[in-house]
Amino acid sequence: MKKILTIVSIALGLMSTPAMSERIKDLASIAGVRSNQLVGYGLVVGLDGSGDQTNQTPFTTQSFNSMMKQFGITIPEGARMQLKNVAAVSLHAELPPFAKPGQEIDVTISSIGNAKSLRGGSLLMAPLKGIDGNTYAIAQGNLIVGGFGAEGADGSKITVNVPSVGRIPNGAVVERSVPDNFSNGKPIVFNLHRSDFTTAKRVAQSINELLGPDVARPMDSTSIMVDAPVNPAHKVNFLSLLENIEVDPGEEAAKVIINSRTGTIVVGQNVRVKPVAVTHGSLTVTVDEAVQVSQPDALADGTTVVLPESNVGIDEEKNPMFKFSPGPTLDDIVRAVNLVGAAPGDLMAILEAMKQAGALQAELIVI
Incomplete structure (x- = not known):
């Protein structure tokens, strides 16, 4: 029986249904109000023998020696350290806009050596830096690892998910705020998530219908400039009003x-x-190959013959x-x-x- 193909239709609405309005906060973001990526390096300790093989990852030993020197402990030169419970890791996090010192953010930790698993480990204090090289947060804490693995004596093993990546919810404390231009008194610019001239025009029209003519001006298919109050407190109230305005976006191509x-x-x-x-x-x-056996009667003179038989069908x-x-x-x-x-x-x-x-x-x- 022939299968009938199901076609999925995706659109804001079919031709028979009206377009659905969306809030400006769902259609656009404010220029300059964005998150920032942070990255760092550190050591995870307390692993159950699943850490780096230090003879293959010398940077783990170097990091460990540097850490010990900070605590006044000198490792003899040439000493071969077997740090099976330590793993070198990379850290990355996202600093939300307007994050202030003392707030906490989530951190993701990934092994950069040959550690088999980070399960049960703890991250030692490590800085998280921005693209400018400044430290914006400090991370530390116990890892939550979703993956795990098991290995038998004969070499057989099983792994579920990825045990070499973990996460620390609220594992980093913000130490520095990112400078922003929100309070510089300049006009606000809305950037559409999907570039569209029709949507940009309708956003500007909706704002002007509420606040008066020429308050909002479309700059191109992506950006709409809006005159805003200079006082930051007034600007917050102003944006709260604008982001809840509903607009009928332009149809997709x-x-x-x-x-x-x-x-x-x-x-x-x-x-x-x-x-x-x-x-x-x-x-x-279709071609079916078979054999047909021809056998003589009981009293007849003859031999049994096997004949090939081919059935060819065309549909x-x-x-x-x-x-x-x-x-x-x-x-x-x-x-x-x-x-x-x-x-x-x-x-x-x-x-x-x-x-x-x-x-x-x-x-x-x-x-």
């Missing part, structure tokens, strides 16, 4: 997205086709040519595809051929 691995096809709302005729059919050839499925009228809607396309009865792989070829022929008025994206 016509797209057809094909996932070649799973056979999933996503058709956008505004996809149209020019007049085109499509035919779909399949030819199945040609005939589907009529289907014609798309000019400019059908999404519903028409879905209905037509189901009538043709194309399998996922066949439909991909049909859509690609229609695009090459100039009949598909949409961007075709294969992932």
Whole structure:
């Protein structure tokens, strides 16, 4: 029985349904109000023999020796340390906008050596630095590791998830604030998450309808400049008002997205086709090899003969040519595809051929 392909339609709304309004805070972000990435290096201790093999990771030993010197302990030169319970790790975190000293942020820890697992380990105090080289947070604490592994004496082993990566919720304390231009008295700029001239125009219009003409001005398809109060307290109240204004965003460009691995096809709302005729059919050839035994009667003179027998069958499925009228809607396309009865792989070829022929008025994206 032929499978009928299900097409998933993604759009803000079908042609028969009105566009849904969205808040400005869901459509855009404020220029300059952003998070910052932090990175660091440190040591995880307390591992149950699953740390770095220091003969292969000399940086672990160097880091350990440097740490011990800070506590007044000198390691004899040339000493071979076997630090099976220590692992060198990299740290990374995201510093939220307006984060102040004393606040806590999450930290992710990843092994950079050959440690088998960070499970049960503790991170020693390590600085988190920004791109400018300044330290913005200090991390320390016990790791939470979602993965684990087990190994048998014969070398067999099993691993669940990734045991060489862990996380410390609220594991870093912010030590320095990132300078911002929020209080510089300049106009506010909203940057749309999806560049669209129609949406930029409608955002500016909605703000001007509430606050008066020329308060907001679209700069391009992404940015809208808005005159704002100079006083920071007034600016907060002003932004609280603006970000809750509802706007009808512009419709997405016509797209057809094909996932070649799973056979999933996503058709956008505004996809149209020019007049085109499509035919779909399949030819199945089956060959069965068998043997037939010819045996003489009991009283007859003769020998048993084995004869090969081949059965060849041809099954040609005939589907009529289907014609798309000019400019059908999404519903028409879905209905037509189901009538043709194309399998996922066949439909991909049909859509690609229609695009090459100039009949598909949409961007075709294969992932």
